Amino acid sequence: MTDFLMPSLGADMEAGTLAEWLVKPGDAVKRGDVVAVVETDKGAIEIEIFNDGVVSELVVPVGARVPVGTVLARLGDTAQTPAPKPPLAPAVAAPSPPTPPSASPPSASPPSAPPPSAPARPRSSPAARRLAAARGIDLARMAGSGPGGAIVLADLEAPRPAAPRGDLAARRGFDPAAMRLAIGSAMSRSKREIPHYYLSETIDCTAALAWLERRNRDRAPPERVLPAALFVRAVALALAKTPELNGYWQDGHFQPGGGVHIGWAIALRGGGLVAPAIRDADALSVDGIMAAMRDLVLRARGARLRGSELTAPTITITSLGDRGAEAVWPIIYPPQVAMVGIGRIVTRPWVVGGSIAARPVVTLTLAGDHRASDGHLGGRFLAEIGRRLQEIEAP
Amino acid sequence: MTAPNMTAAETRQLVLDTLAAIAPEADLAHLPGDAVLREELDLDSMDFLNFVTALHERTGIDIPEADYPSLSTLDGAVAYLRREPPGPATA
The missing domain is CATH 3.30.559.10 (Chloramphenicol acetyltransferase-like domain)
Known part of the structure; x- marks a missing residue:
């Protein structure tokens, strides 16, 4: 059993808001998989996991803001690799002690829909992301036709509609x-x-x-x-x-x-x-x-x-x-x-x-x-x- | 679709759409045709390269670096895209 913690993403980060879970209990995860999205002062950041295992519990619900070091999820071992140490999270001087994530009870089930405060980012396939990166397309501005509205390659290859006039809210969760x-x-x-x-x-x-x-x-x-x-x-x-x-x-x-x-x-x-x-x-x-x-x-x-x-x-x-x-x-x-x-x-x-x-x-x-x-x-x-x-x- | 086959209005819209993707916060409805884009929209060299790349991908025109000055304004970019044929280096 290992714990997946709210990481420190820099010398300036003390806490983060769990914006989205990309896994649910029972899912097998590998080191390097992106399992969650966390809102930070630098915007929405994809968080990778540094252990192999099976998700046994999502401790922190979507929308909760918790200090660095808080247990976000628990993993059951898949019995192969020993947990490698997380890579340098060189940042914080003194990690804040983990505290319970707000008043809302921990949710063991995957969130159905994020609360209004949590931005919903479109999911996208890796191939779609690569193509979007190469073409300079902002996936946040697209609607997907894949499972669950995910953006897939075909969406990018379709004729592009006129880009909507955006605003800074395009970088959701970003607070200057x-x-x-x-x-x-x-x-x-x-x-x-x-x-x-x-x-x-x-x-x-x-x-x-x-x-x-x-x-x-x-x-x-x-x-x-x-x-x-x-x-x-x-x-x-x-x-x-x-x-x-x-x-x-x-x-x-x-x-x-x-x-x-x-x-x-x-x-x-x-x-x-x-x-x-x-x-x-x-x-x-x-x-x-x-x-x-x-x-x-x-x-x-x-x-x-x-x-x-x-x-x-x-x-x-x-x-x-x-x-x-x-x-x-x-x-x-x-x-x-x-x-x-x-x-x-x-x-x-x-x-x-x-x-x-x-x-x-x-x-x-x-x-x-x-x-x-x-x-x-x-x-x-x-x-x-x-x-x-x-x-x-x-x- | 290549720019020489598009109307001036369509080409203009294409340029504006491309700029909107790069500078989403800009008020492009009131962008003067002769404003210097890099100053007006605060585009750095990476933004400008992405602008050129997107125009290339949507028109097939190569837009060599030596021609960048022709695209310094909205009017200039529209005129350039309507005049240039798609290039051989199109992948």
Whole structure:
């Protein structure tokens, strides 16, 4: 018998509202299955389970808001795999003690219909989700023809009706004010606890942009790559030489990340931001990173992110894009120990071979946690990113 | 269906529908035809790429990066889509 708990999805999460159960008692579940949807300050998040087993009881009913650590459901063992430890939920300083979930009695049966306060998201098949992600379709705006109204491939392949004029309620459960509070809380903790040091390095982007132009010239729009994907790849590869920047500060010491999982900061259209992980970014091609970025942006702004995507990042990148400022001095997202900022690419006078030329340049910045590393190491890291951007290999 | 076979009004609606999916909070009914879309609707480079991708998928036109400036406004995008033939790179 194991318990399935309300996870912590970040340094800023104290509680969540159970919005939807995707399993019922008697269902067999495998590690990694999405079993519930939880409303958080970052919107609706899909929650995965980290044990194999059979659902024996749903403890928390739909609509209940409960603290991190509360038992949401109980699992009976299927007798094979021992329960692996949940992956890093590095976030909370002190988990709140589990408390009973509100006044309503625990419901052992699957909820028939969510209460008005709980958003009903359309279900969708995995294939439909993939296609929707590739096409930029927001599933929340569609009606499905599958079982129980689920959105299936055929719905996406049918001629699309005119997109309805939406509003921010499209991101159901998303409350900009609550997100602002959560960001404020996490950043206050960062500034209070983390002794930041800051470095910057300006990099000539001529080679990278020329490579990108050649790369995109003969490709249809779905296959095109943005400069940000090159930056993310360069950061991921550079981390191999300075692993001290990739991981967490926990219990008074540095704990290396288990892989290079880059948190990609995404601005949400209603305000606020979220930084889900591009997993194992050091093993991905430029195309692979671009695909991951498109998928994350789409799901962060429209459909749903998964809980594990919010807890996985071992370092975060914020890229201001081509309408942003020239440079940013990031605030580290605890318990990570570093954050990389990428400014807008600007054309500036640059000395090339002893003379001045107009060159596209970008300012890379690093915020480092002085408890885990020094500026000397941070400087080597930025230099390595710059070197990687001068010699971009085939995708 | 390709844009050159559509009426100007249909093409305009197609562009507006595409924008509505990307900037759902925008009041597109009052979007001036000559407003710079990226400024007016606060589109970042990923949003704009998704805009181009959606137009490509619905018209078959390749819209190379060099042509992006032609799509900077609603009027510009409509004129561009009505003028360009579907491209060979269509998957």
